[in-house]
Amino acid sequence: MEDSQAQVARVAPADPMTPAERYAELFVDVQCSRVFEDSKTFVDCIPRKDPEAILAAYRACKDDPQFDLTTFVMDHFTPECEPVSNYVSPPEQSLVTHIDGLWDVLTRRPQQHPEYSSLLPLPYAYVVPGGRFRELYYWDSYFTMLGLAESGRPHLMRTMAGNFAYLIDAYGHVPNGNRTYYLGRSQPPLFAMMIDLFARYGVIRRARDYLPQLRKEYAYWMAGADMLPRGEAHRSCVRLSDGTLLNRYWDERDTPREEAYLEDVLTARQSSRPAQEVYRDLRAGAASGWDFSSRWLDDPQQLASIRTTALLPVDLNCFLHKLEAQIASLSAKNGEVETAKAFQRKANERAQAIRRVFWNEREGAFFDFDWQRDRRCTMLTAATVTPLYVGLADREQAHRVAKVIRQRLLCTGGIATTEFDTDQQWDHPNGWAPLQWLAIRGLNHYDEASLAQAISDRWLAMVGRLYESRNKLIEKYVLTPMEAGAAGGGGGEYPLQDGFGWTNGVTRKLLRDNPQHSRHQSRSGTS
Incomplete structure (x- = not known):
């Protein structure tokens, strides 16, 4: 990163385990006992000593009649707090000025990474959504960047570009957010659109320098596609009975989301399906960014009826078309003629599929497609x-x-x-x-x-x-x-x-x- 304003940190090793893996039954007991009102609080906590020692201490004393779980947790963990901010909107401050001043409040700069934290360390400064969302989120960031550009913050756009490239290089995809418990899924893939934004505002020197990351992200979304039989799915890919290849949202795990553990357990109990199916669909719903919506539900009033992985979302496939077209365009500029042709062909095929599979001529709108039931969905959404x-x-x-x-x-x-x-x-x-x-x-x-x-x-x-x-x-x-x-x-x-x-x-x-x-x-x- 050549910008003098970019604060660069040596990237510390990320914890290879998630909080649920680290703390085993302690994690389950904390989440199910509602030690914290928000389930996300515990998975963001910072341990005060080695997690193995904490777990051993828990196992040694949890059956004591005088044991108090809340006291134990507060003694062994530090909840992650919002950084202190003195930002107060002065009386009569304009809306534009308010927004321009908020970017500093929402910016996080790399510091010494707490050992065994669930946070995935990043090398450069980044902007978080705010409130309980204290980390970088994938698709949020694209829309945030629209404002950064207008507020004269190109250096923040540049540092965020570096962070997304780093995440793809390190993990093969951009996680939902930079937390260990988000690594099983991504979010709407907007990195290709971000690159257009970076180029438009002159915050990067050459868009084609990001070709390796774009190809790597594409490989993540298309894993298993080449050998996929008709009528079957593998991870994010679905091949319809006519051979059409499209994508769905997916998460590698089929367990309750760690940041919403009790909520997911209770939801699964309301379903007659295997709990693992419900968990996977809840996770895939989170990957969509629309968490949650009747869009994914068989019964609009019952979250337990969620079937995210059974649906091909029109917006996801449009974003992947953009990714294919971006790779084709930048490959051509980079002199990679055959790669450009191959990806332009993929983009064209997906474009034709989107117009054919998702368009409802009678309704005059685009709708998601239920690939398991081989029929177009009937729910109109903003997608x-x-x-x-x-x-x-x-x-x-x-x-x-x-x-x-x-x-x-x-x-x-x-x-x-x-x-x-x-x-x-x-x-x-x-x-x-x-x-x-x-x-x-x-x-x-x-x-x-x-x-x-x-x-x-x-x-x-x-x-x-x-x-x-x-x-x-x-x-x-x-x-x-x-x-x-x-x-x-x-x-x-x-x-x-x-x-x-x-x-x-x-x-x-x-x-x-x-x-x-x-x-x-x-x-x-x-x-």
Whole structure:
């Protein structure tokens, strides 16, 4: 990294074991006893001595009548706390200034790595989402970078580029987040799109320097594809009965998520399926970034009915098309003619498959595909905009998608995630910044500027209204109703989080694209 502002750390060895592997029955007892209200707290704790000694001490005293588990945990572990920040939004501070000042609060710089921590050490500074999310997250970071670019933070974009390249080199993929317990899965693969962003803002010298990492990430997603028979799946790959090759979300493990151990155990108990199947589908749902949504459920009101690995998501396959096209383009620029041709062929084949498999002519929108039942899904979700975002829809399809969005997903505060009201956070009435951006940019690609502007205006109005009343930006928002004022979204496994990386990034970018928007006048401490 040539930037003088980049703080480079010698990367310490990561713990080869996850907290569940390290602490065995102690881990299970802590999580099942709810020593901490949030299951993520314990897996992020830092041990005060060698884990083997802690486990031995636990086994020696746990049957003592006077033993207290909470006291034991507090004596042997240090909960990971948020770094102290004196950042307070001053009265009358503008929304743009608030966001620009938040990047320092959300930036983590490499320091001496705590031994046996679940954190995967990184060499360069990075931006976290905020709140309980104290590590780097994969797909969050792309949307965060939109704001970093507009806030004049190219050095942070550059350091994050280095971190993603490092993760791919070290682990073969970008994990969900830089924690040992996230290594079994990735997230929506947006590194190829990040590279376009880096190049656009001049934060890297040559995009083709990242070709080794792009190819390595592609190999991760396509492992086992070459020998995969028709009608079967292997890891992330699925070959349909007609020979079409597409992808699904996947996690290498079929155990409860360590950061949500008790929640997953209780969910699996509500299902008649083997617990391992439920765990795998919950993990795959987390890999999607939509954790969780009726999108993945047989019964929209029952999380235990989750079938993530049975579905081919339209957005994932669009992102992988972008990855293939990016490798083709950069290989051509690098003089690798045969590689460029091979990957362009892969990109073309996937593009044709996306238009054929996911498009519903009657509904006029793109839908996921249930490969196990060999039929297209019927649930409309905001993922229908992704073929527009990557430029795969034809013009008629794009205009029909726009019509469906206007009729069925457009709300007072932006584009809804789904049409179902559930207790899952990736469902109506919640709205999420990344989905607004995909819709706005995708619609603009096809001259649907009025709808794109409507989504942008509604989102900015909602974010600005809540900022004026509560002096902050948050993870997700309730899109309706607006008459009583903006409200934070609900549902999910944890409380609403403040911060918040991708909300900051998308909102900052939209304000830059709309210099006359009234929300430039939003001020903290007003109503």
